[in-house]
Amino acid sequence: MASTIAAPRGTADLMPPATARWQELEARIHRLARRYGYGEIRTPVFEATELFVRGVGETTDIVEKEMYTFVDRGGRSMTLRPEWTAPVVRAAMQHGLFSQGPQRLYYIGPIFRYERPQKGRYRQSHQFGIECAGFGGPEADVEVIALAWELMQSYGMAGVALHLNSIGDEACRPRYREALLAHFRPHRSELSEDSQRRLERNPLRLLDSKAPEDRPFLDSAPSFADVLCDACRAHFARVCGYLDAMGIPYAVDPRIVRGLDYYTRTVFEFVSDALGAQSTVCAGGRYDNLVKSLGGPDVPSVGFALGLERFLMILEAMGFTGEGGRDGIQAIALGADARATLVPLVARLRGAVRSPVFADYEDRKLLAHLKLADRNHARYALILGSDELAAGEIILRDLERRRDERWPLGSVEERAASVVEEGR
């Protein structure tokens, strides 16, 4: 109630202890990507609007109604990044990366979409994703999937399923489109209102309709597998073969089509049963024509994007907190004289110990100081009062075992370093 201005709709403030979970996840992601040979790329949070219109597709929902677009003072139309792939490709092209051979890049950061918020969907959300550019073969598809799979495995995540499909290429997709139109058009008036619209705009989208009245026509719809050209069929078979060989479980799901225009051949989703209606935690696929369509060379690529909010929701459902037990030292001074001695000591301690060093500079009773130590989850308290000061000593109290030791003031840093690091 205090503030009259709140965070904008669909955005969230993150603060302790939630930020600890984010930091843990981000650190794990950076280590994982590095182990797979990926380097981090960071691009501007806004780009020329034209980049997304051309990259994502003019008739996609993202471009038609979800972009945060504004005109800058120079009269240029700019848009807050609604997805990362187009900007990454743009940056790689701009700096000539594609003429230096294959590129393995990853990103982590915010995206913006003007949508009505609901569980697992926000106006500012955060994605981790990778782009593997320069390999046309199924090996790259599998590498990308394996990386996402390993991230989930590292948390022992259950209830997440990999769904896989191929949506063909420029040779066979038009054929499939025609086959779908031929199948649905005769039943046009029996389809749901949404699906009638989809029929004209994007027949592929019809496949993931949830409307019950569409059900019978969906079940009898032609499968992409029947129409794939030989090259796409072989590619898909090898992706499946590699996944089998690597022991990564998956289900071929003919209804996965993806919402962005640039996908070709392999598309996949990791779906969780812990997320409600927005159940996709990670999705991606191959985009062999995107670079060329943005004016670059012919560079086949594959990648995925993973929603960090959704990933954290799964972890939360698993009971993951990111918090450990007690850690660190609460430095306590009783009185102005003790404080004058303690402050420089705290500074030295922070240089000698990796754990957090907490300090409070108010005149409080010892009791109040210890309560603060509790709230900080400190493992130890270092207590300096007038008696100790006179004796040239300080008390180290182990707050977990409730034991005290008296240390000479001169040896605090060394002793603290060994005691705290050992956690005894």
Added chain:
RNA sequence: GUGACUGUAGCUCAGCUGGUUAGAGCGCUAGACUGUGACUCUAGAGGUCGCGGGUUCGACCCCCGUCAGUCACCCCA
């Protein structure tokens, strides 16, 4: 963009068919315990009852609007 439900203390929520000083628990501050924490007890601080309008002698309660939250549709990470 559409729909449903919900907005009372920092948090989780009470508040009978409208009746006049709006409550509890947790948390916070202080004390019981001149200097030893997680338990306990006591006291205190903290509220334009989301906001605006209307009905009424009287509105936290009823009506309209608006904003926000939640969930779902559309769509997506």
